[in-house]
Amino acid sequence: MTLDKPVIDTAAVVHQRLTGRRVQWRELAFETALLLMLLLSVGVLVVLLADVIAASLPVFRTRAGDFITGQLSSSATTAGVGSSIIGSLALTAIVAVLAFPVGIGTAIYLEEYAGDTRLARLVRTNIRNLAGVPSIVYGILGFAIFVRFVDAVGLGGATNGRNVLTGGLTLTALVLPIIIITASEALRAVPDSIREAGYGVGATRWEVVRSHVLPAAAPGVLTGTVLTLARAFGETAPLLLVGAVTGFFTLGSSATLLDRFTDAYGALPVTVFAWSRQPGDDFRALAAAAIVVLLVVLLTANAAAIILRNRYERKW
């Protein structure tokens, strides 16, 4: 069977076909629908942000410095977030020190050493499930275990174990699965050809991991960790259970460093929670201002993560 000789259009017909613009209604409708969804999602965020910022303006306009450095107080005119910021930073530091090595170590073992055994698969699946457990459950865990543990080892202080150490441990347990998952994904993204190259010149497994896999995965691991720390910074529910205080507290001028870790502590998101439950417009303004501070810290962390990723990202 032979193909029919193609019909040759005249130049005029070709010109008309190529240039005759027709409106593609389906294309247009689809694009418009997508744009509407974008506007809806961004719009909600913008309204929320604008509302919070507008509500916080009285505080920042009249006593910005005093608010940033001040202590928690039952009086709206003197209350500030200083102690809460310090508490939140201390919590985040504890999480970083504990969760970073443990999480990355776990990820390295699971990805580079454990192989694809049934047990390893079971562990991986369960870590994924743990990452989806609601944070309040970790709060109960912290309340049931970490509070007693910290008190039992003599670091309970005046709060009998409901202190910043316990909060840090609880948040560590909360973010550990997330750090493991993001670090695992970063390690898995390193192509096997790099590992083969390492083994091919006679490297041991640890030499391959240390010299090639980890440096190649570092940008992804770092980005994931920074984002996870930001999540820990903003977490509220579990801290309510392990003793972040919502009311006034102060440390004596004779307080030692150990006291700071074993005594009562505040955390920024918990402060927001506490103030937003207070009656009266002045506390609502304080809550809004605290939210703004929280958002600034979180956005800074996210920006740092993006800069880190862009600077060290590699392509193969």
Added chain:
Amino acid sequence: MSESGDHVTTRATEQPAPADETSAEAVETHPPHSPVTPIFRVRDLNVFYADFHAVKDVNLIIAENEITALIGPSGCGKSTVLRCFNRMNDLIDIARVVGDVRYHGTDLYAEDVDPVEVRRRIGMVFQKPNPFPKSIYDNVAFGPKISGFKGNLDELVESSLTKAALFDEVKDKLGDSAYALSGGQQQRLCIARAIATSPDVLLMDEPCSALDPIATMRIEELMQNLKQDYTILIVTHNMQQAARVSDKTAFFNVEVDEGGQRTGHLVEFDETGKIFTNPAQPATEDYITGRFG
């Protein structure tokens, strides 16, 4: 990836065979009139991936300072066989190697053999150039560093790059990323990296398949020079390449059983000239004349 692949080794009862021994199998597979000493003796090599029988009953004798080409259609197991020579298959959890691969008389799959030491002596160049995401210098220096090289590292890097015919092109930018090089340069860098640990043997798994003809030609010339110092085994899809560069050629083919399992086996192993002009097996002739594959 697990280092502890499951190896079942069928130990030969006799001691490592002396070089002049001619067992029945050796007569079959050792090319006639070969004046050179064998470096590898492969006996009854079988490779499995889980239940899949990938390669069946391979017997081979590889001579020192020669280039041996492994050719055959896709899926015939030639790369799998190549990876048995430096225990690269260990890295695949489900791979299982049965049989005897003797290197200078030592069974590479014996219990007490350290695969890391094996790979220092038997270097490998991969199908896709895979430099480390590091500087040119560090790519070459990594192997010697981890194997405890005590001499002058700068000199070693220079001599390795010179042997790989790359030094002149990169001498002013040794600190630059290896990823800034072209594909052909990257592959020569990988060759430099492989020879920096002063191995005996170079295994090359389709080293030119990702390269253009000019880069391919340069690698082929390089192989001819390297042959003075190294034994080279090369897997290639390109029959002209096998004909051009190799001294011996091993032709592998696939056989499909009733269940649809595709198992590779060695069809014929001989002088390259003979394989390409007067092969003993009809399957070899069909393949090299382009009737299949």
